[in-house]
Amino acid sequence: MSRPAVASPMTEYKSPRIVIRGLRKHFTDIARQEEIVAIDGVDLDIGDDEFLTILGPSGCGKTTLLNIVAGFDQATSGVVTLDGEPIRKPGPDRGVVFQEYALFPWLSVEQNIEFGLRERGIPKAQRLERVRKQIASVGLSGFERRYPQELSGGMRQRVALGRVLANDPKILLMDEPFAALDAQTRTIMQQELLFVWSTERRTALFITHNIEEAILLGDRVVVMTARPGHIKEIVRVALPRPRDVTSAEFNQMRRKVAALLEDEVQATFATLQGALAT
């Protein structure tokens, strides 16, 4: 009620949920016997209800960043907190949607969506109620008894989204979730994701290498550099939703972000060529 009808697009988010400070991540490449710096000093806040997209060339450490927030990987140094609590391991307060779906193939659609609730010991009656609602909200009605293998990529990703939303997470972490989908399905899934995000109001961290997708979805777009990955620039997307990808303003944003990314893609390419030459 107290929320202003139209928030000024330049308003800083007052209450960050995720706070990342001085994040660094090193790997040891065993084959080459060398230390690889995947993430080199990232400071980032993700605000309450914010949709943040991270854009970067391949190998820039954006997936590593997400994995650290998810609790799958440990940072070499630096801190990541969710609502002030340091993140140490994966948990249902951070729902992850993977590019490869990662559904349990032996469970039906409804059993997949029920999985988290069941493992967390939610009573059966409550579980079924939540599952029913979630299946409807991600558009899977009529597919409850199907197995993942029988579904298209888009449908599988709906299951993956429904599965984490059923857990009512504080933040949604998405690692290029639509990268494996065809263009039309991808557009539909983007719209549906925005719809779910706007109706359920949730903080979201979305990783992509697709410029249009980053601008279409994000309140802010974080552009990362080539390895060692750090933040090159954070671009605020002040366009009202729903966004028209063919509008002049959108194109302007696209050009701006593309210019930022161009050097980094070149740098990655050069590194790759260098690696091949040796």
Next chain:
Amino acid sequence: MQEWMFGQPGSTPYSGTWLQHTLNSSYRVFGGFIIAAVIGVTLGCLIGWFRLVSDLLDPIIQMMRPIPITSWVPFAVIFFGIRDASAFFLIALGAFFPIVVNTAAGVAGTPKLLIRAARMLGIRRYMILPRVVIPSAMPFIFTGLRLGIGLAWVLVIVAEMLAVKSGLGFVMWDSYYFLRMDIIIGAMLSVGVLGFLSDLAIRLIGRWVLRWSHGL
């Protein structure tokens, strides 16, 4: 052969005894196979999942595996006597190896991504094995069981020829002394058909358990 299978008992030493011998053999296969399945799947899960168990048990299993089961016959007879227990032991031992090796491979091959997904959804650590790893390894487990049941039929014949005094294997060996080749062939065919049927049973169970993956 016909009188052996369906004839009146008592008219000759063999007539009408087929059903009894077949039941004896089936009982031994079934018992030995169940023992092998329970121990094999359990140990396979532990070997595939816990590094320490694998380091301890896997070398022993791999060393025992190439030793022919027939070489265990003297020990079986000494420890268990000329009784069913000997046959159970030999069959279980032989069927155990393909079951344990396949189960361990399936468990160890569980996609890491599925374990991550389960952890992210809030699973308790000790539930990962029953809820994610074992279902994911099911196709391997059923492959192991199919290999195991086939081997169980091979071994029941060996056991009955050498260590027990009844069953199809015993009949084969015994009728050889009287050069009753017809009975030997009848026993061979019986084993073939029974082996086929028991494999079919496991395949049907597997198809139901693995209905998510379009059958075996």
